[in-house]
Amino acid sequence: MKSPIKSITVGLLLASLSAFSTEDDVRNAVMNARAEERTLIEAMIQQHQPRDIIYATADEQMPLFQISGEKQKKFPFILLMGQSNMEGAGYPVFPVYVSGVPRVLALNNELKWGKAQLPLGRGVSPGNVFARYYAQLHPDTQIGYVQTAVGGKSLRQLSPGGEFYDNALKCAKAAMESGELIAILWHQGESDSGNGNYPEQLKTFVEQLRKDLGAEDIPFIVGELGRYDRGYTRFNENLKRIPELIPNSAVVSSEGLTHRGDELHLSGYSDEIFGCRYLMQYLKMCEPQHAEKFRSTLDKVTAEMIERDNKLITFENPSMTEGESRPFAWDAKGYDFGPLPAIRDTEEYASAPASLRVESDTSVNDYVGTWLKEVRGRKLRITCKIKNDGFDQCILRVAGKNSGFQECFSETVADATNAKEWTEFTAEITVTREAMRDRLELFVSGKGKAWLDDITIEKID
């Protein structure tokens, strides 16, 4: 099957795809292409100004190229706005969001569509989940999302005149050139929780935003703040007025959702439920025929994720059994974005089938870690196995931030700097009361490789 792919290449070179009768022709040709031919096409797409050509993922691995010009159909996209929970703070992150969800695109920093993949250190957001399940419900299309949420910002800071509004508008407008905005997902208010006039101020904000986008009726879907913080009860009560105040809006319940261990951000499991609830609201507003169909998925996801949330006592994946390229749940970087990734090593381990490996051939001072749930004020007995090949320092520690996000606690569990072979460590530590956002971290400095496996944590008081 050489001819179709050759035709595509020629078509791209001429910046004209009119030779193709249907989009399916292109899709089939790309499916049949050999790997090196796909590489060639990708390179060509990059050189070509893609107002004419949209680069997308058709299925698990395969790129898809939509036909340009008159035949180009705008694909749906959602605009994500608000604070950290919408920006993406949910842990653990399911591997599918790291490798990329089939047929889901994200607008990148160059304002171009690319494969949606969560970068190192970024948690999941209900927007990622919305897009994933929207794509599942619509097997014939792709969906994009535009991420403009900013952690820790108030409504005023996100509003016109604030430092973030213009950027959000710029991204949304760039996306609208090749996509069709179908909804705005909003999750914000942790920084406004004492503001009794929030619904009125949000109404003013939405009116202006819709006007600036030229999308007067676009659905605006608001999520409640996490009910695990009782300080948000009145704020959530107040949100009930939103649907009356703002036309074409809805509020998504946060009932039953849990935090990831930091008493602030939703867990990755709860984000699965939350994103599906956002989608359900959207479907009820815009695609009632799909709302019926989606009900069973929502119920299934809710049951499964609540079970996983409940099973999570202290931390996940102690022996790195779960995961793909990264060990599941071990991609947390606190609130940081250092360069060191956690790698799931399926060749060198203390217990099969895998261990966690970090490695760097340039000098680093960095860590990888996982979130710990409900350990503040607790005495812990921790065991683990570590091996270090070359790092100047290799330390397993528990670290925590206080309610003001200041580092307030750090205690070494194991100094494995001299552990040239797999070595077992045991330690007992007590986490202070004020350390409410706690992680178990493998810290390394210098160059080298180090491995971690078979961790147990027992709360012993």
Ligand SMILES: [Ca+2]
């Ligand atoms: Ca293992």
